[in-house]
Amino acid sequence: AQTVTQSQPEMSVQEAETVTLSCTYDTSESNYYLFWYKQPPSRQMILVIRQEAYKQQNATENRFSVNFQKAAKSFSLKISDSQLGDTAMYFCAFMKPYSGYSTLTFGKGTMLLVSP
Amino acid sequence: GAGVSQTPSNKVTEKGKYVELRCDPISGHTALYWYRQSLGQGPEFLIYFQGTGAADDSGLPNDRFFAVRPEGSVSTLKIQRTERGDSAVYLCASSLTVDHEAFFGQGTRLTVV
Numbered sequence: 001a002q003t004v005t006q007s008q009p010e011m012s013v014q015e016a017e018t019v020t021l022s023c024t025y026d027t028s029e030s031n032y033y034l035f036w037y038k039q040p041p042s043r044q045m046i047l048v049i050r051q052e053a054y055k056q057q058n059a060t061e062n063r064f065s066v067n068f069q070k071a072a073k074s075f076s077l078k079i080s081d082s083q084l085g086d087t088a089m090y091f092c093a094f095m096k097p098y099s100g101y102s103t104l105t106f107g108k109g110t111m112l113l114v115s116p
Numbered sequence: 117g118a119g120v121s122q123t124p125s126n127k128v129t130e131k132g133k134y135v136e137l138r139c140d141p142i143s144g145h146t147a148l149y150w151y152r153q154s155l156g157q158g159p160e161f162l163i164y165f166q167g168t169g170a171a172d173d174s175g176l177p178n179d180r181f182f183a184v185r186p187e188g189s190v191s192t193l194k195i196q197r198t199e200r201g202d203s204a205v206y207l208c209a210s211s212l213t214v215d216h217e218a219f220f221g222q223g224t225r226l227t228v229v
Binding site for chain 1: 147149151156157158159160161164171172174175205207209211214215217218220221222223225
């Protein structure tokens with residue numbers, strides 16, 4: 001079974017600064033997908049960024065980028081130029097390939113507060 | 117519709133009552149998923165439909181929980197004899213196929229008093 005650990009229950013950052021959220025995972029799979037999801041107060045889970053384990057290049061989506069360290073089983077999210085709208089819960093998640101979202105395993109989340 | 121729609125948004129029920137939670141997926145999406153998110157936790161998988169059939173129900177916690185998707189579109193999660201421990205946000209997601217990105221609804225917050 002896969003496990004996902006987010007060791008930071010809460011993080012704070014000021015607007016325009018950079019913040020990094022940590023995630024580690026445990027799996028015996030050699031190929032898999034990793035995700036960061038954002039959950040604002042509306043409760044809807046919104047995909048922020050996705051990484052495929054067989055790709056060495058770190059994924060980037062505008063202000064969001066990841067540091068994927070496969071050997072260390074680490075998958076951190078960096079948010080640059082933080083905005084007030086980034087305030088939300090952030091969940092790291094793991095998924096087996098070719099098995100669909102029934103294998104999606106989430107961490108407990110990190111609450112990010114962006115202040116003016 | 118434009119996105120996954122879940123109704124009701126909030127539901128308060130008394131212990132022992134029966135509840136139904138509804139999910140309207142994105143039109144044309146064949147795969148549909150239910151997750152449960154307890155307070156302070158990430159979502160946990162409950163059941164997955166491919167078309168009308170439950171392809172994987174391994175996450176359902178016990179036989180009080182049941183879900184259907186009779187026409188391969190709308191799905192209903194049914195909980196019998198509700199318990200206080202069933203209080204959680206129930207999230208639904210759908211995807212075009214099992215290999216495509218899943219999109220989530222805004223969930224139903226169930227409170228059992």
